[in-house]
Amino acid sequence: MTKEPPNWVVLKECAEELTHRGLTPFTRQQLITAVQSRFPDRSESSLNPMIQGMTINLKGGAPGGIGKEVFRSVGRGVFELRPQSARPHGAPDVSTTAREPARKQYSVVPSAPTPTNDLRPLILVSCVKSKRNQPAIAEDLYTSAWFVKAKRFAKAHGEQWFILSAKYGLVEPECVLEPYELTLNELRIAERREWAERVMQALRPRLVPGRHVILLAGSRYREFLMQHIEQHGCHVEAPLASIAGLGPQQN
Structure with missing residues (x-):
């Protein structure tokens, strides 16, 4: 049976994926949703302390295998991936891109059609x-x-x-x-x-x-x-x- 990666690895991978898609900065909820889309059993109560523990300018949080060099808080509940996050000796390299991510200032509202019976206010x-x-x-x-x-x-x-x-x-x-x-x-x-x-x-x-x-x-x-x-x-x-x-x- 393949061992599932720890929370800190998945959080970093998902943050890199969001950044690669241009969603930077991203919200705490966007990051948690990205993790849960891959691992539905990962609860917010387990992910939130880890996010805190991986953010360089926030105190506290759960200790992980990579330290507080991964994220930077740029607003209440808003984060960005640090360009060169530290990686402890022996830890796997989960970086998906070496280039500086392009910043996206806003998210365009998706144009998915509304069901024809949707009369909600x-x-x-x-x-x-x-x-x-x-x-x-x-x-x-x-x-x-x-x-x-x-x-x-x-x-x-x-x-x-x-x-x-x-x-x-x-x-x-x-x-x-x-x-x-x-x-x-x-x-x-x-x-x-x-x-x-x-x-x-x-x-x-x-x-x-x-x-x-x-x-x-x-x-x-x-x-x-x-x-x-x-x-x-x-x-x-x-x-x-x-x-x-x-x-x-x-x-």
């Missing part, structure tokens, strides 16, 4: 100006009180929600973004039309007649999106004024 929340100063998963990148309230509403009332980013378009809450300085208020009307078309390319497969779409966004984010969404037979609502404690979009 879909909530779209606009980005805001106030952000963290380091990479983070999208739902944690934006820091204004308004966004925090909008996110809380989206999680409580929507089966599915996305962020409308002025720079990246339609963004999954769990994808990693670099901080940026851009709002639709700074764009010309032609550029805002182009942005709306880009969002619709990713959103269109998820729109089916009768689906309820809630837009938690200011007028610049809604102006061209609403008509496009309604043309797909969806019921569109922009209830900022009617949601207690939320009100108009604020940065």
Whole structure:
């Protein structure tokens, strides 16, 4: 019977695979999911301490066979693979590539079609100006009180929600973004039309007649999106004024 590799080996291999695919930095959950896709019996409770123990700028964690030279934390729950992680004498070389990985700043929302009977509420929340100063998963990148309230509403009332980013378009809450300085208020009307078309390319497969779409966004984010969404037979609502404690979009 072939002996299964220890957690530290699998974590490093999966981190290298994510990096090779351009998913860098990656979230803790993305790394754990990658491990569990290969070894479903590896629990989060066993992997989390090992990730901590393999991260050079985090204290504590479970000791492994490679030390704390593998990962670097670049944000809350966000990591990157160090270019030249140390390898103890006698440990197997699990490196899959020697070249410096290309950094991918964001993950494009996959365009997998939505089942035709999927009428679950879909909530779209606009980005805001106030952000963290380091990479983070999208739902944690934006820091204004308004966004925090909008996110809380989206999680409580929507089966599915996305962020409308002025720079990246339609963004999954769990994808990693670099901080940026851009709002639709700074764009010309032609550029805002182009942005709306880009969002619709990713959103269109998820729109089916009768689906309820809630837009938690200011007028610049809604102006061209609403008509496009309604043309797909969806019921569109922009209830900022009617949601207690939320009100108009604020940065």
